[in-house]
Structures are given as structure tokens and as C-alpha cells.
Amino acid sequence: MITRFSSLYAGHVDMPDMGQDATPVNERRHSNAHLATVFTKTEAMARCMDEHGYDTLWLAEHHFQHEGYEVIPNLLMMGVHLAHITQRLKIGCGFNIAPMWHPLRLAEDFATADILTGGRVVFGIGRGYHTREVETLGGPMLDQDANRDYFEEAAEIIFKAFANESFSHHGKYWDLPPRVPYRGYELEALTLVPRPTHPVETWQPIVSASARGLDFMVEHGIKGVVGGGSALMSEGPVAAYQAALARAGIDARLGERLAIGINFHIADTREQAIKEATPFYEEHVKMFAPLGFFRGLSDEQLATVSGRGGWAKAGVPTLAEACKDRSWYCGPPEGFVEYLQELGESLPGCEMVNVQASMGTPQQVMIEQLEWFAQAVMPAFKAVTA
Numbered sequence: 001m002i003t004r005f006s007s008l009y010a011g012h013v014d015m016p017d018m019g020q021d022a023t024p025v026n027e028r029r030h031s032n033a034h035l036a037t038v039f040t041k042t043e044a045m046a047r048c049m050d051e052h053g054y055d056t057l058w059l060a061e062h063h064f065q066h067e068g069y070e071v072i073p074n075l076l077m078m079g080v081h082l083a084h085i086t087q088r089l090k091i092g093c094g095f096n097i098a099p100m101w102h103p104l105r106l107a108e109d110f111a112t113a114d115i116l117t118g119g120r121v122v123f124g125i126g127r128g129y130h131t132r133e134v135e136t137l138g139g140p141m142l143d144q145d146a147n148r149d150y151f152e153e154a155a156e157i158i159f160k161a162f163a164n165e166s167f168s169h170h171g172k173y174w175d176l177p178p179r180v181p182y183r184g185y186e187l188e189a190l191t192l193v194p195r196p197t198h199p200v201e202t203w204q205p206i207v208s209a210s211a212r213g214l215d216f217m218v219e220h221g222i223k224g225v226v227g228g229g230s231a232l233m234s235e236g237p238v239a240a241y242q243a244a245l246a247r248a249g250i251d252a253r254l255g256e257r258l259a260i261g262i263n264f265h266i267a268d269t270r271e272q273a274i275k276e277a278t279p280f281y282e283e284h285v286k287m288f289a290p291l292g293f294f295r296g297l298s299d300e301q302l303a304t305v306s307g308r309g310g311w312a313k314a315g316v317p318t319l320a321e322a323c324k325d326r327s328w329y330c331g332p333p334e335g336f337v338e339y340l341q342e343l344g345e346s347l348p349g350c351e352m353v354n355v356q357a358s359m360g361t362p363q364q365v366m367i368e369q370l371e372w373f374a375q376a377v378m379p380a381f382k383a384v385t386a
Contacts, residue, residue: 001351002035002344006056007370008225008261008356009045011072018360019279020316021309025286027332028067033343038071040362042078043085048088048280048367050086051376053382057082058094058120058225069287075385076113076121083117091117094225095126095205097141101145103174104192107161111196119198124160124225126205129291136276147174152216159220161192162200203259209237214244223257225354227327238347249264256349263322263358264329266336266372273330274319281319281328282311283360333376340381 005311013034017023031137033149042059062070067133071113073079079091106125113121127147128134134141141147153171160167166189167175177187206224217224218241226237238255245252263264263284289297289305297305297316311318322328329339340353355373357366 001348002340002353004352005047005373005378005381006054006058006092006259006352006354008058008060008354009043010060010070010359011038011042011062012359012361013068014362015068015283015360019282019284019304020277020311022283024307025067025069025290026306030066030068033235034066035066035071039078042072044363044367045089045370046082046086046089048370051281051292052371053378054370054374055352056090056092057206058092058124061096061100062130063100063137064117066353068289071267076109079121080113080116084118090120090122092122092203093124094203095124096156096214097128097134097139098125098154099128099134099141099150100137100309101154103157103192104161104176104190107158107192110200111162111192114196114200115194115196117215118198119196122203123200124203125151125155125222129207148213155220159202161197166191181284196250198277206237206258211239211240211244214241215247217231218244218248218250223259225259225261227261242349253349255347258347258350259352259354260343260347260350261354261356262329262343263327264336264355264369264373265358266331266333266369266376268309268332270323270331270335270368273332274323277328277358277361280358280365281322284358285316287359319374322366333372336377337380340377 013030014037015028048056050098056127057071059075061072061075063073065071067105075093077098079093082089082091098106110121117293127142128139131141134147143205153173157169157174157176160169161266163338168189177190178186202220206214206226224237224241238258241258242254242256245257262362265273265280267273267276272292286305288290288294290302301314302315304310311340319330321328321330329336343353344350357369
């Protein structure tokens, strides 16, 4: 049963133009002063969500994006700050990219955030998808096998450090501690100082839904965040995660231990919502299609979204089509209630839904949409919960 609502904000700044005829992604460059507005935008979202009873604001870790789409480099620092200007809202790391960190530095920083916020920062890790970020900061990305090996070993080290008074690890990438003399004895174990003082709930994005990746998640008790589209279809990542739980001997309902993401835009009518949100949707496609997040696009379509215009001729999917396959919802609030009720029936184990704005959505629109959703949609589910 759906009982909690959260939102994912990847960290885009407001943009002067949006849509297929606007500035191509690779030609965007913002001033440092404008890129820094991401912090006041995030503060506004956090205050709004805290006031209106949302569960978690998920933020994304990214680096070097002068284009302005994902520009929050440190989730843990941001999380501590946001927790101190809100009352109840949790701040989710969606996600810290483990191959860009030394695992023990990530573990230490999260433990610090956990203690300073009274457990209101939620741990999340991922493998990454931007070569510019991961390879620059010392992790493998071009070699996908190495990337997964590196990620899994880093995660194992972090979990050891969280759970044990002292630990050691000797693997492919890390030898912890190194065999060195220290104050008259040979170093054989380490202690994370400090360790988290609250239970650590760990989340990870499910993208490829490979058996190896899902089995690793289940083995370590990691919950999954899934985007729209295929996430709403039983044969997609949701069913694959349930199958991984079953392989581990865990009997779970479809959607259990998962958060489902849905891009949305509310208006008085479906037509009005699609019209208003189309520039945001098109900016979203421009950003993510070349990175492989819109599967099934041809080389011609990918070339088209990297330039200006021509989407209809190339057959690039429209927002109306995205709504049809249920990866987006556009329309009046009462229709969104029905949409989510149907989702809850099809995924009876799902408790959390991330309702989120598309890449490029201006701050004012994001706040208006979060308020409208909280006032006109959430009460239907709070009443059922009560």
C-alpha cells in the first residue's frame, strides 16, 4: 500500500530557454553565480516538502556540469544543512557514487551526517553513469565490468565499517589496513570513528536490473529506487527485484522494498498539463537520451535530440506518448489519485512513490506542483492510511 511520498531533485538550475528548439545541451554554459543558485532552489524545495508532509527529498551527486543539469557535488554537506532548516523531512542520498570515493571517507562522512542530523540523512549508493565524472575522480566507468567490481568491493567495505567495532578488508582494489607499523605494533584492523548511531537504511538505483546486481542488493539488504516506464510493468525491474528476493529465500510482494519514480505535471486538464510540461520533458530527453536512459531510440533520433528541432520528423517520442506508457502523469489531480491507486493495486508491496519534476522545470513551477500534489492528491492516501 502506498503510504509515503517523496521527490527526486537531481539539481538543475533554472534555464533561460527549454525544449527541442532551445540551446542544445552541449552548448549550455552558465556563470558560477547562476550555478550556485542550485542551493537556494534546493532549500525552497526542502522547506515546501517539510511543510506539506513529504517523506524524503532525494538529491543526486554530480560534478563538473557547467551545463547546469545536475550541479550538487556533495549530498552529505547539503543534507546536514537542509536537516537544520527543516523539522521532519529526510534527505536522501540519491545517490553517492561509490567509484568516485574512497569507501572509508564516504563511510566517515555519512556517519558524521547521520549523527549531526539525528538520523535524517538516508544512505544511498550508485555506480555512476557520467564518464566525465567517474573517470576524472579516479573510478572506472568505461570498463563496465571493472566499474561493477569496484562498486561492489567499495560497498562491502562501507558495510563492514558501519557494522563492526573493528574490521579489515583485503581485496582486489583495497588492502585495509595496510601492513604498516604503528606506535609499536603492526596494524591489523581499523575502526570507523565515528560509526553511525542510527540504523542505516541503504538504497540503490535499479537501471539494468541484471541478476548479479540485484542479487548483490538483496544480499546486503539494499532497497531499490526505480524510475517510471518499465518500472510500472510487471515484467520490468520490479519483477526482477522480486525474483532476486525469491532466490534468497525471501517471500515478498511485488513492489516491496522499492520506491517508484513518476514524473508528473498537474493542470486542470490533460491537454493543458501536456502543453505546459512539454518544454521540460524535451529538456529531460535532451539531457538523458544520449546517456542511454531512453532505450530504443535510433542513431538518427539521438543525433536529432542533440541538435535543434526536427523531433516530429525523426519520430522522437512525445510527452503524450510518455503519458500513454505511464512513465509520466499529466492531468488533473483526481486523475492522479486514480493513477496511483491503480499503481498500488498492481504493486501491492510498494509503500513509497517519488513524484518528481522533469529536468529543466523552473523552481516556481516545482514548488507549485509539490504544493498542489500535497493538497489535492496526498490526502486520499493519508485517509486510507489513517
